[in-house]
Amino acid sequence: MPAPKPSTFTGRYSxxxxxxxAMRLHTGWKRAWASPEPRKKxxxxxxxxxxxxxxxxxxxxxxxxxxxxxxxxxxxxxxxNTGRNTTIIRSNYLQDPSAAIYNKALQLxxxxxxxxxxxxMFSPRGLLMLAQTEHEVRGYKxxxxxxxxxxxxxxxxxxxxxxxxxxxxxxxxxxxxVLGGLYQERGGTARHDAVAWGYARACSAMGMHIIQNCxxxxxxxxxxxxxxxxxxxxxxxxxxxxxVVAGHSSVLAEMAGFRLxxxxxxxxALVSEPIKPCCDLVIMANTVHGYxxxxxxxxxxxxxxxxxxxxxxxxxxxHHVEETVRALVETFPMxxxxxxxxxxxxxxxxxxxxxxILSATPVGNIFVNCGWGTGGFKAIPGSGWAMAELIAKGQPxxxxxxxxxxxxxxxxxxxxxxxxxxAH
Amino acid sequence: xxxxxxxxxxxxAEETELHAGGEAHLKRFGPGSSDAEFxxxxxxxxxxxxxxxxxxxxxxxxxxxxxxxxxTATLQVFATYxxxxxxxxxxxxxxxxAARPDWQPDWTETPTTPAESPNA
Numbered sequence: 001m002p003a004p005k006p007s008t009f010t011g012r013y014s015x016x017x018x019x020x021x022a023m024r025l026h027t028g029w030k031r032a033w034a035s036p037e038p039r040k041k042x043x044x045x046x047x048x049x050x051x052x053x054x055x056x057x058x059x060x061x062x063x064x065x066x067x068x069x070x071x072x073x074x075x076x077x078x079x080x081n082t083g084r085n086t087t088i089i090r091s092n093y094l095q096d097p098s099a100a101i102y103n104k105a106l107q108l109x110x111x112x113x114x115x116x117x118x119x120x121m122f123s124p125r126g127l128l129m130l131a132q133t134e135h136e137v138r139g140y141k142x143x144x145x146x147x148x149x150x151x152x153x154x155x156x157x158x159x160x161x162x163x164x165x166x167x168x169x170x171x172x173x174x175x176x177x178v179l180g181g182l183y184q185e186r187g188g189t190a191r192h193d194a195v196a197w198g199y200a201r202a203c204s205a206m207g208m209h210i211i212q213n214c215x216x217x218x219x220x221x222x223x224x225x226x227x228x229x230x231x232x233x234x235x236x237x238x239x240x241x242x243x244v245v246a247g248h249s250s251v252l253a254e255m256a257g258f259r260l261x262x263x264x265x266x267x268x269a270l271v272s273e274p275i276k277p278c279c280d281l282v283i284m285a286n287t288v289h290g291y292x293x294x295x296x297x298x299x300x301x302x303x304x305x306x307x308x309x310x311x312x313x314x315x316x317x318x319h320h321v322e323e324t325v326r327a328l329v330e331t332f333p334m335x336x337x338x339x340x341x342x343x344x345x346x347x348x349x350x351x352x353x354x355x356x357i358l359s360a361t362p363v364g365n366i367f368v369n370c371g372w373g374t375g376g377f378k379a380i381p382g383s384g385w386a387m388a389e390l391i392a393k394g395q396p397x398x399x400x401x402x403x404x405x406x407x408x409x410x411x412x413x414x415x416x417x418x419x420x421x422x423a424h
Numbered sequence: 425x426x427x428x429x430x431x432x433x434x435x436x437a438e439e440t441e442l443h444a445g446g447e448a449h450l451k452r453f454g455p456g457s458s459d460a461e462f463x464x465x466x467x468x469x470x471x472x473x474x475x476x477x478x479x480x481x482x483x484x485x486x487x488x489x490x491x492x493x494x495x496t497a498t499l500q501v502f503a504t505y506x507x508x509x510x511x512x513x514x515x516x517x518x519x520x521x522a523a524r525p526d527w528q529p530d531w532t533e534t535p536t537t538p539a540e541s542p543n544a
Contacts, residue, residue: 250471261467263446264496308444309426312473312496317425319440352467409463 033204038211042070045238049073050082053244054199055384061206064392069208074215078196084346085377086303090127090187092154094143095414097402099150105382118198120190127187127282132176140182154184219255225364240365247347249370258362262349265306268316270343274298288327316345348373353413358400431504433486445479448491
């Protein structure tokens with residue numbers, strides 16, 4: 001097989017590009033992003049080419065005109081949690097800082113395909129969080145009221161309306177009766193790989209370097225400031241360094257000489273054989289840790305709960321899958337006939353208050369974006385937007401201000417674990 | 425399934441019988457400590473990719489807390505041992521060294537009486 005040609009950006013994707021390529025038997029498509037050799041120095045190095053890292057780079061270029069950026073990645077682009085999540089997008093959070101950043105992300109998702117000129121297949125099909133205990137009924141009603149004050153469009157809906165919207169559901173119980181739900185009409189899903197690929201293509205087109213298979217092995221500091229990162233492909237100097245590595249945040253922080261309030265846990269998901277369309281909503285059942293949606297291919301995509309112990313293996317414990325499926329089968333009896341095709345795990349970075357960290361660190365000019373835990377995908381554009389502002393200005397803007405590391409010392413938690421009533 | 429042998433009752437317990445309790449050997453900082461020490465005690469965690477010392481409770485067994493040395497990158501269990509120890513004992517260190525020759529302890533052992541032990 002011949003070596004791939006040096007990639008070049010070839011302009012906009014459009015119906016005319018498809019027609020042009022159809023005329024020449026699709027021989028003219030170029031690679032979507034370049035794979036250059038790393039330079040000796042960049043203004044900004046971002047570690048982690050997942051959704052959050054790439055979005056951070058993209059908004060640094062788009063909003064602040066900074067393009068002297070390298071995004072370096074241990075494995076392949078979008079191969080971590082960006083490629084392992086259940087693609088759910090929503091912004092129905094209780095706390096104001098969470099609602100602000102997740103709703104910013106949702107708004108950016110709505111126009112992201114146009115913005116990136118890359119179809120991320122955003123599907124605002126509606127998102128429903130089932131209340132299956134009295135505790136959840138009270139919690140979700142409270143969230144619905146909070147969302148009204150925040151300007152996030154959600155509503156509390158009755159079991160009858162849920163049954164009308166979703167005929168496959170069993171609302172009777174007995175073990176997990178459906179008592180109502182928190183409905184966000186503008187929530188939905190997107191193609192997770194396409195989000196990473198679209199950002200990567202746009203970053204590459206702005207002249208940024210995306211360097212894959214380039215593991216960071218050490219972080220050099222001088223006078224309390226970052227100086228360089230040592231990587232599998234040599235030493236790279238930088239003025240500013242952003243660590244956007246989700247489950248491996250503690251490992252990178254240790255290289256830089258500080259600790260984070262984070263523990264890494266395995267979170268699992270699984271997907272069924274494809275079937276005819278039967279579920280045009282995203283369903284979340286937090287009591288039983290089950291998330292369910294139907295992909296465009298017809299597969300039922302199911303997310304489960306996290307294990308309780310620290311783990312970097314990207315494999316979760318089998319009994320969590322069993323518990324999730326057992327509970328979902330009662331609420332969706334037709335699932336019991338389905339064969340499951342694949343099951344996988346990702347390593348999520350959990351903070352004590354289940355809210356993210358976008359922050360400066362004890363080392364000068366090192367910034368962290370981590371702690372998204374089990375809910376990172378939905379936040380990607382908002383996270384990148386806020387992180388870019390933090391890095392460019394050295395000070396957090398309004399979206400990131402509440403998510404600093406100092407909130408732990410000061411006791412200003414953004415406690416979404418209490419809000420959800422589950423350890424999500 | 426992860427299986428840990430409870431050093432209190434000797435049962436080889438599956439993880440569904442156990443409750444994970446997070447990082448072990450945390451040194452407690454209370455009244456009189458600095459803000460940084462107190463914050464570190466409450467929130468900062470090593471969360472290593474590799475050898476990890478952690479607390480477990482034999483929740484659906486004898487109910488006792490114990491400690492385990494385990495690799496978070498492979499899920500290999502090196503040893504389980506008593507929670508009444510301020511640092512991993514020598515035989516636990518030896519068991520880790522046997523499997524991970526490059527691994528270095530990151531604590532300096534200072535003599536403590538049992539009453540000063542953080543987990544006593």
